[in-house]
Structures are given as structure tokens and as C-alpha cells.
Amino acid sequence: MGVTLSSVDKQTRQDLILGVISEREVGTQQELIEALKDVGVEVAQATVSRDLAELGVLKVGSRYLALPHEPGSAGIEVLPSFVLGVTPAQNIVVIHTRDGTAGAVSNVLDRVRGLRLVGTIAGQDTVMGVAPDSGAAEEVANLIADVCRARTRPAGSIE
Amino acid sequence: MGVTLSSVDKQTRQDLILGVISEREVGTQQELIEALKDVGVEVAQATVSRDLAELGVLKVGSRYLALPHEPGSAGIEVLPSFVLGVTPAQNIVVIHTRDGTAGAVSNVLDRVRGLRLVGTIAGQDTVMGVAPDSGAAEEVANLIADVCRARTRPAGSIE
DNA sequence: GATAAATATTCAAATATTTGAATAAAAAGG
DNA sequence: CCTTTTTATTCAAATATTTGAATATTTATC
Numbered sequence: 001m002g003v004t005l006s007s008v009d010k011q012t013r014q015d016l017i018l019g020v021i022s023e024r025e026v027g028t029q030q031e032l033i034e035a036l037k038d039v040g041v042e043v044a045q046a047t048v049s050r051d052l053a054e055l056g057v058l059k060v061g062s063r064y065l066a067l068p069h070e071p072g073s074a075g076i077e078v079l080p081s082f083v084l085g086v087t088p089a090q091n092i093v094v095i096h097t098r099d100g101t102a103g104a105v106s107n108v109l110d111r112v113r114g115l116r117l118v119g120t121i122a123g124q125d126t127v128m129g130v131a132p133d134s135g136a137a138e139e140v141a142n143l144i145a146d147v148c149r150a151r152t153r154p155a156g157s158i159e
Numbered sequence: 160m161g162v163t164l165s166s167v168d169k170q171t172r173q174d175l176i177l178g179v180i181s182e183r184e185v186g187t188q189q190e191l192i193e194a195l196k197d198v199g200v201e202v203a204q205a206t207v208s209r210d211l212a213e214l215g216v217l218k219v220g221s222r223y224l225a226l227p228h229e230p231g232s233a234g235i236e237v238l239p240s241f242v243l244g245v246t247p248a249q250n251i252v253v254i255h256t257r258d259g260t261a262g263a264v265s266n267v268l269d270r271v272r273g274l275r276l277v278g279t280i281a282g283q284d285t286v287m288g289v290a291p292d293s294g295a296a297e298e299v300a301n302l303i304a305d306v307c308r309a310r311t312r313p314a315g316s317i318e
Numbered sequence: 319g320a321t322a323a324a325t326a327t328t329c330a331a332a333t334a335t336t337t338g339a340a341t342a343a344a345a346a347g348g
Numbered sequence: 349c350c351t352t353t354t355t356a357t358t359c360a361a362a363t364a365t366t367t368g369a370a371t372a373t374t375t376a377t378c
């Protein structure tokens with residue numbers, strides 16, 4: 001199974017990547033490579049690039065964010081279509097959505113690995129996410145806001 | 160991806176095998192090979208042998224039976240430890256089990272691929288399985304009885 | 319819009335998996 | 349028990365996957 005020097009198999013390496021990016025703030029692939037080195041795994045940039053793509057990891061602002069890698073299931077990239085606003089209140093994140101879409105948003109959030117939410121509940125047009133503490137709630141709210149903003153920007157693409 | 164003559168990939172072939180053995184009464188690997196040939200797939204006996212093992216298919220009496228291939232989950236081989244008796248009544252199969260184990264039996268049955276049951280429900284010591292018709296119910300009842308008998312026989316093994 | 323930084327892709331080598339033919343082992347049937 | 353049938357295993361060839369170095373492309377910054 002082994003391939004290069006201090007090697008682990010692909011599965012293990014990708015699991016490590018998901019772990020690393022949910023714990024540390026990883027901003028570039030170079031940083032990720034070094035973070036992996038700390039865990040004793042040595043890989044090339046090309047490999048890390050492919051891993052991130054396969055895992056469906058998204059870069060939001062200056063941070064990699066793990067997404068549901070169940071292929072086929074909706075990922076965080078759909079949020080901008082549904083989310084109207086996000087507000088943290090203590091350890092709760094309140095998300096206002098288009099009517100009828102709260103369930104979908106809740107569902108997506110539940111599947112995002114590394115998101116610091118204990119659980120979510122959805123009404124018609126509102127999702128409430130429970131975070132372990134107010135810091136986490138704020139972090140999550142910012143993240144969601146970033147995703148929605150980031151998605152609006154790219155190039156001059158209208159679609 | 161292709162490998163031999165009229166080839167499909169491993170996944171497809173194994174799916175076909177599960178389909179074939181749940182529809183036709185396949186008694187030997189040779190028969191299975193021919194059944195596959197009918198579907199346009201040509202394989203060697205060694206391959207079929209490995210496939211059956213990987214899929215967790217069990218031979219009960221003179222028939223191959225598909226098992227849950229989720230590895231780790233309990234398979235049909237545990238039934239003899241729990242099942243005390245099986246009786247078909249119209250399109251219902253009534254299974255009497257050791258007290259408290261009906262749920263487990265129900266769970267196992269739900270996961271057996273190719274078993275002609277529409278659904279099951281469990282009490283404390285009784286499982287009721289609903290089959291599409293009385294013929295299917297009888298078939299299922301016999302199958303379960305066979306499994307329990309088959310498991311008692313093998314060699315001189317006490318365990 | 320030129321430059322630098324970050325990420326994706328191409329290509330060839332290394333490694334792993336899959337397969338059938340041959341053969342060994344096990345089970346069934348006298 | 350011996351023979352036949354059925355199933356599992358070994359081995360080598362074919363195929364597929366994974367990987368890093370080099371390079372191309374994209375993205376950010378001025």
C-alpha cells in the first residue's frame with residue numbers, strides 16, 4: 001500500500017486533512033502541507049490539491065472549510081440561494097431563509113464537517129443552530145455570511 | 160476499466176450477482192456463471208467464488224442467499240441463536256424468538272437482500288414479516304428454517 | 319494589466335487491484 | 349474410503365489508481 005516516504009494511505013490522509021482544517025485555520029495548501037508534516041505525513045502540493053477537491057472542501061475567505069463529501073448531497077454552496085440573513089445571539093445562530101427553505105438549510109448545515117454546531121432545528125423560514133458557546137456561534141455566523149458573500153462575488157459571472 | 164472479453168466492472172458484476180441470486184434459484188457457481196452469461200457477462204469460476212465471498216453470500220441448502228454486505232452488521236448467520244420457530248400464515252411470516260431478541264431478528268431480516276419481505280415488525284419475542292403473497296411467505300419461512308437447520312449441522316463442530 | 323502567489327493539470331513512474339488458468343482443498347455421493 | 353463435484357487459493361499478467369515533479373492556469377495585489 002505504501003507509496004512515498006513517510007506515507008499513509010489516501011483514506012487516512014484525507015481523514016487527517018478534514019481533521020486539520022476543522023481544528024486549525026488553514027489558509028493555503030502550503031500551510032496544509034506543513035500542518036500535515038506536523039502529524040508526520042509528507043505530501044506534494046498536487047496531492048493536497050486533489051485531496052481538497054475530492055473531499056469537496058471549499059475555501060471561504062481565507063480558510064478552508066470541510067463540506068459534506070457524500071457526493072450528490074447538497075453542499076454549502078447552495079446556501080446563498082436560500083439564506084437571507086444570519087445573526088448570532090449568545091450561543092445560538094439564527095438564520096433567516098426564504099420561506100419554506102429552512103429545512104434544506106438546516107439539513108445542509110448538519111452535514112458540514114467541522115462546523116461547530118451542536119444541532120439545528122428548522123421552521124418555515126428560520127433555522128436555529130445551537131453552538132457550544134457564544135464564540136462558536138459568532139464564528140459560525142461569520143462563516144455562513146462569508147459563504148453567502150463569497151458566492152456573490154466571483155468574476156463577472158452572472159450565473 | 161475493462162478487463163476481459165464481454166466485461167463490466169467489478170461493482171456492476173457484483174450487483175448483477177445479487178440480482179440474479181435473488182430472482183433465480185442458483186445452486187452452484189457454475190449455474191451462476193451461466194446465469195451471468197445470459198446477462199452478457201463472462202467470468203471465471205475463481206472470480207465468482209471471490210465475489211460471493213466479498214458479498215457475504217451464504218449457501219443455504221442448495222441455494223445461494225444474499226446477505227447484508229454492510230460489513231460489521233449482523234448477518235443471517237446469527238438467526239439460529241435467536242429463532243425458536245417459524246410459521247407462515249397467508250402472506251405473513253410469524254417468527255417466534257427468544258425473549259427480547261425479536262428486534263434484532265427483525266433488523267437482520269430487513270437487511271437481507273433478495274428476501275421477499277415487504278416489511279417486518281417486532282414485539283418482545285415475536286416478529287411478523289409481511290410478504291407480498293402467501294407463496295412468498297412460505298418461501299421465506301422455509302428459508303429461515305433452513306438457515307437455522309443448516310447452522311446446526313456442519314461437520315462435528317460444537318461451536 | 320503586469321507581477322506574484324496560489325491552485326489546478328499533465329505526464330510518467332510507482333504501487334495496488336483485479337482477473338483467469340491452474341491447482342489445491344473441501345464437500346457430496348456413493 | 350474412493351470418486352466426483354464444488355469451492356477456494358496461488359500465481360502471474362493485465363489493468364487501474366495514486367503520486368510527485370514540472371508546468372499551466374487562475375486569482376489576488378498592486
